[in-house]
Amino acid sequence: MTTKEYIDEAEQHLLHTYNRYQIVLEKGDGVYLYDTDGKKYLDFAAGIAVFAFGYNNQEYNDALKGQIDKLIHTSNLYYNVPSVSAAKKLAEISGMDRVFFTNSGTEAIEGAIKTARKYAYNKDGRTDHEIIAMKHSFHGRSMGALSVTGNVKYQEPFKPLIGGVQFAEYNKLESVKALVNEKTCAIIMEPVQGEGGIYPAADEFIKGVRKICDENDILLIFDEIQCGMGRTGKMFAHQHYGVKPDVMTVAKAVGGGFPVGAFLTNEKAAVLVPGDHGTTYGGNPLATAAVSKVIDMFETGNILENVNEVGAYLEKKLDEITEKYDFVKEHRGKGLMQGIELGIPVGEVIVKAMDKGLITISAGSNVLRLVPPLVITKENVDEMIEKLTQVFDEY
Numbered sequence: 560m561t562t563k564e565y566i567d568e569a570e571q572h573l574l575h576t577y578n579r580y581q582i583v584l585e586k587g588d589g590v591y592l593y594d595t596d597g598k599k600y601l602d603f604a605a606g607i608a609v610f611a612f613g614y615n616n617q618e619y620n621d622a623l624k625g626q627i628d629k630l631i632h633t634s635n636l637y638y639n640v641p642s643v644s645a646a647k648k649l650a651e652i653s654g655m656d657r658v659f660f661t662n663s664g665t666e667a668i669e670g671a672i673k674t675a676r677k678y679a680y681n682k683d684g685r686t687d688h689e690i691i692a693m694k695h696s697f698h699g700r701s702m703g704a705l706s707v708t709g710n711v712k713y714q715e716p717f718k719p720l721i722g723g724v725q726f727a728e729y730n731k732l733e734s735v736k737a738l739v740n741e742k743t744c745a746i747i748m749e750p751v752q753g754e755g756g757i758y759p760a761a762d763e764f765i766k767g768v769r770k771i772c773d774e775n776d777i778l779l780i781f782d783e784i785q786c787g788m789g790r791t792g793k794m795f796a797h798q799h800y801g802v803k804p805d806v807m808t809v810a811k812a813v814g815g816g817f818p819v820g821a822f823l824t825n826e827k828a829a830v831l832v833p834g835d836h837g838t839t840y841g842g843n844p845l846a847t848a849a850v851s852k853v854i855d856m857f858e859t860g861n862i863l864e865n866v867n868e869v870g871a872y873l874e875k876k877l878d879e880i881t882e883k884y885d886f887v888k889e890h891r892g893k894g895l896m897q898g899i900e901l902g903i904p905v906g907e908v909i910v911k912a913m914d915k916g917l918i919t920i921s922a923g924s925n926v927l928r929l930v931p932p933l934v935i936t937k938e939n940v941d942e943m944i945e946k947l948t949q950v951f952d953e954y
C-alpha cells in the first residue's frame with residue numbers, strides 16, 4: 560500500500576480524535592525513525608517523552624522477547640517475578656515505599672486521586688473532600704484525571720466532572736494558599752509542567768506547597784509522568800528541589816515504549832486496601848519486565864550523565880537561537896525537556912521541520928517542545944539545530 564492508501568484507510572476506520580501528521584511511521588533505529596516511503600527523521604519527540612533509549616535497542620527488545628516466551632500475563636491474584644523486581648527497583652530510585660502498577664498515565668492519576676480521598680476519609684469519615692490542581696496542568700483524559708487537568712477546552716463537553724477540584728495558579732503560592740481549607744485532601748502538580756508549555760516549578764513554589772501540605776496534613780501528589788525517569792537530568796524532577804511527594808505518578812518512559820505506568824506512595828499514604836482498587840493488566844509480567852529492564856539500563860547506560868551533558872549543550876544552542884531570531888521569545892526547561900516559545904505558528908514550524916526530516920511536538924499553543932530520546936548525542940543536537948535553523952530562516 561502507498562502512504563496515501565494507508566492514511567485513507569486509517570481515516571476510514573480509526574476514530575478521528577487526532578489531526579495526524581501526514582506520514583506513516585514504519586520502523587525506528589536509534590534516534591531515527593523511518594516512514595513507509597523510506598524517509599528518515601531525527602526524532603526529538605520520542606513518542607511524547609516515552610522512548611528513552613531510542614528505537615530497536617537490542618538489550619531492551621531481548622528482555623521483552625525473553626519474557627514473552629515465559630509468561631505474558633497472569634493476574635494480580637497471584638505474585639509474579641518481574642513485578643516484584645520492578646516494584647523494588649522503582650521504590651529504590653524514587654525513595655517511595657509502595658508501588659501500584661497501571662496501564663497508562665491517566666490510570667496512575669486515578670489511583671493517586673483515590674488515594675487522596677481515602678486518606679482524608681480515614682481521618683474524618685467525610686465524603687466532600689477537595690483537591691487543589693494547577694491551571695495549565697495536564698494529567699490525562701479519563702474522567703478523574705480530566706477533572707484535575709487545568710484546561711477548560713478539554714473539560715467542557717464532558718461535564719459534570721468529579722466534584723471538589725479547585726485550580727490554583729502554577730508558581731503562585733498565594734493562589735494555592737487561598738484555596739486551602741479543612742476539606743482539602745490533596746494538592747496535585749507536575750514538577751515541570753509538560754503539555755501546558757514546559758514550565759519548571761519555581762524553587763520557592765514547590766517548597767511552599769510542600770510546607771502547606773505538611774502544616775495541614777494534605778497529601779502532595781507529584782505527576783512525574785512526563786518529567787520523571789531521567790528526563791530532566793535527575794531520576795525524578797522533584798529531586799532537583801529536595802522536596803518529596805506523598806504520592807507520585809509515573810508512566811511514559813517508565814516502560815521504555817511498553818504501555819505501563821504506576822502510582823507510588825509513601826507509607827503514610829499507603830491507604831488503599833483489598834477491595835479499594837484493582838486492575839486486570841496492571842503490573843503484568845511483560846509490562847513489569849519492561850520496567851525492570853528500563854531501570855537497569857539507566858544504570859548501565861549512564862543515562863543521567865548523558866542527559867545532563869547533552870542537556871546543557873542543548874540549552875547553550877537554544878540560547879544562540881533565542882538570540883538570533885526575534886520571534887523566539889524564550890526557551891525553558893530542564894535537561895532534555897525543553898520548550899521554545901515562538902511568535903510564529905508552532906503547528907506550521909512542526910510540519911516544515913518534518914519536511915526537513917526532524918520530528919518535534921508542540922506544548923500549549925505557542926511552544927515547540929523538544930523531548931528527544933535520552934541517549935541523543937551532541938552531534939544529534941547539532942543536526943536538530945541545523946534543520947530547525949533552516950525552518951526559522953524561512954520566516
Ligand SMILES: *Cc1c(COP(=O)(O)O)cnc(C)c1O
Pocket residue numbers: 663664665666668697698699700749753754782783784785786810811
Ligand atoms: C502524558 C501525561 C499524562 C497522561 O498519560 P497517558 O499515558 O497518556 O494516560 C498525565 N500526566 C502528564 C504530566 C503527562 O505528560
